[in-house]
Amino acid sequence: MPVIRRKKRTRDLATFFGMLFFIIVLISVALSIGNLIAYREIISRLSNVTNYVDQKVNQVHKEVESVKALMAPNSLVDKYISAANYLREFGYDFERILANISDDPTTGYFMVFTIGNENVWFSIRDAEKTYFNKELKPGLSDYRFFYFKEPKIRTNYDVIIPPEATITVGKPGRIYLLFFGVGTKFHPTKVVQLTESKYENFAQKFSLYIPGR
Numbered sequence: 001m002p003v004i005r006r007k008k009r010t011r012d013l014a015t016f017f018g019m020l021f022f023i024i025v026l027i028s029v030a031l032s033i034g035n036l037i038a039y040r041e042i043i044s045r046l047s048n049v050t051n052y053v054d055q056k057v058n059q060v061h062k063e064v065e066s067v068k069a070l071m072a073p074n075s076l077v078d079k080y081i082s083a084a085n086y087l088r089e090f091g092y093d094f095e096r097i098l099a100n101i102s103d104d105p106t107t108g109y110f111m112v113f114t115i116g117n118e119n120v121w122f123s124i125r126d127a128e129k130t131y132f133n134k135e136l137k138p139g140l141s142d143y144r145f146f147y148f149k150e151p152k153i154r155t156n157y158d159v160i161i162p163p164e165a166t167i168t169v170g171k172p173g174r175i176y177l178l179f180f181g182v183g184t185k186f187h188p189t190k191v192v193q194l195t196e197s198k199y200e201n202f203a204q205k206f207s208l209y210i211p212g213r
Helices: 002-071 076-101
Strands: 110-113 122-124 130-136 145-146 159-161 166-169 176-181 190-193
Touching: 110 122, 130 159
Parallel strands: 145 159
Antiparallel strands: 110 145, 110 176, 122 130, 122 166, 176 190
16 A cells, blocks of 8 residues: 555655646746747838838938039039129119219218228217228228218218218228218318327318308
């Protein structure tokens, strides 16, 4: 009897370990299948991301090539820039022509003539505003400074200033003012050399004729 019980106990242990091994195998297989499915899902997502990135990279590359083509020499943008620069320069030249041919005797203005070989700083301002502040090259400046009323045709070279404004120069003795008084045309009525650095109320200082005053 003890021998039969021992064999039965051995057989039960073998059956238990066999079932345990089988369960472990089943769990391992299930986990492997789950990992395989998860791996395939990750691979699928990675592939989708890679395709998306490739599409965006190709799109950006095409856009860069398109921009390079637009900015290349003789391209549409290059021709547009050249045309814009030409029109701008032509416009400024045209305004200079207008400033030289238009002269209304009902206005009073002056021009600036600089002597020497160096630029001279020239400024017109009052307590509230700066009307002109710039270095002028030697020779006759293109600017006209109107102190009585605005011209009928106004260009970028025309500056409207009050007769009470203050004129300041960087190098006294190097600048002359050519006044084209009210009632005259194309001929300066007065030429003044600026020997001082500052002239307050220049119209009164230079005894300019202003109608109504």
